[in-house]
Amino acid sequence: TLTTKFLGRTYTSPLMNGAGVRCTTVEELEALRQSSAGSFVTKTATREPRAGNPGHRMSALPYGSINSMGLPNKGLPYYLDYLTSLPDQGANNFLSVAGFSEEDQMAVLETIAASDFAGIVELNLSCPNIPGHPQLAYDFDATDKLLAKVFDRFDNLELGVKLPPFFDPIHFDQIAAVLNKYPIKYANSINSLGNGFFVDPETDAPMIEPKGGFGGIGGGYAKPTALANVRALHERLRDDIALIGTGGVQTGRDVYDLILCGASMVQVATAFGPEGVAVFDRLNGELQSILDSKGYADVTSTVGQLHTV
Numbered sequence: 001t002l003t004t005k006f007l008g009r010t011y012t013s014p015l016m017n018g019a020g021v022r023c024t025t026v027e028e029l030e031a032l033r034q035s036s037a038g039s040f041v042t043k044t045a046t047r048e049p050r051a052g053n054p055g056h057r058m059s060a061l062p063y064g065s066i067n068s069m070g071l072p073n074k075g076l077p078y079y080l081d082y083l084t085s086l087p088d089q090g091a092n093n094f095l096s097v098a099g100f101s102e103e104d105q106m107a108v109l110e111t112i113a114a115s116d117f118a119g120i121v122e123l124n125l126s127c128p129n130i131p132g133h134p135q136l137a138y139d140f141d142a143t144d145k146l147l148a149k150v151f152d153r154f155d156n157l158e159l160g161v162k163l164p165p166f167f168d169p170i171h172f173d174q175i176a177a178v179l180n181k182y183p184i185k186y187a188n189s190i191n192s193l194g195n196g197f198f199v200d201p202e203t204d205a206p207m208i209e210p211k212g213g214f215g216g217i218g219g220g221y222a223k224p225t226a227l228a229n230v231r232a233l234h235e236r237l238r239d240d241i242a243l244i245g246t247g248g249v250q251t252g253r254d255v256y257d258l259i260l261c262g263a264s265m266v267q268v269a270t271a272f273g274p275e276g277v278a279v280f281d282r283l284n285g286e287l288q289s290i291l292d293s294k295g296y297a298d299v300t301s302t303v304g305q306l307h308t309v
């Protein structure tokens with residue numbers, strides 16, 4: 001089977017969408033809910049609805065994608081209404097949220113805490129595309145300060161963090177030291193490789209319009225960095241902090257590698273765009289074949305089973 005345990009819940013597959021792709025509307029979320037994905041996460045919600053950045057803002061690249069969406073979303077109440085209307089009040093699903101200041105973040109969490117939402121909150125600390133707002137988790141002190149406030153105020157939110165990619169062992173140490181101070185339930189690595197750039201060979205211009213062409217990179221380009229971040233956090237975080245692996249998943253092998261490195265759920269973003277929910281059927285099949293051939297009975301027993309050379 002592909003059974004995986006996550007935050008005391010049992011899922012029939014570790015696969016789900018990554019926040020952002022095909023998860024903005026109720027129609028898209030319903031398609032995910034009825035798919036063979038084990039769970040789903042919403043588009044990152046902000047207090048107010050947002051149109052996002054203007055112009056052509058997402059493109060396929062030879063080995064992945066570039067985007068500068070700017071957090072277009074229908075606003076927190078829309079997602080809370082949908083999730084709380086589900087038979088289980090969204091107990092097994094993920095609500096991704098972001099705020100633009102500490103006050104804004106806290107207000108978002110207040111609204112969730114006051115709702116009947118029974119699921120998991122994913123705090124996006126890593127959107128690369130909002131002019132004037134850095135990827136918060138690159139500022140370790142600011143992240144520490146925010147989490148101190150969050151957990152001072154809320155002690156029963158089931159909350160995880162979506163992290164940007166880190167590229168230095170010292171930075172792995174630093175983010176892990178901050179996260180280990182708080183009762184976070186999980187870390188999700190990685191968000192896009194922030195602020196990449198690509199020249200359109202047809203036009204000699206940037207591939208996307210917002211921010212002068214700078215945008216988050218996903219797809220195949222992200223896989224080694226995703227594996228590095230999941231592995232590094234698996235080695236550093238408290239044992240009770242679960243991991244979601246995200247980045248560059250195109251095949252069952254990619255899913256398996258993230259699981260070996262420590263992920264108990266795996267998200268698919270770039271590949272989910274063109275393939276739609278059929279990607280989960282395909283990846284479930286490919287992953288099951290690998291687990292069978294390796295002799296693993298389920299995903300839970302495979303998590304972190306990286307071999308030493």
Ligand code: DHB
Pocket residue numbers: 020044067068069070071072126127128129130191192216217
């Ligand atoms: C957005 C894009 C991303 O690539 C991301 O990681 C988070 C948010 C966005 O612009 O909406």
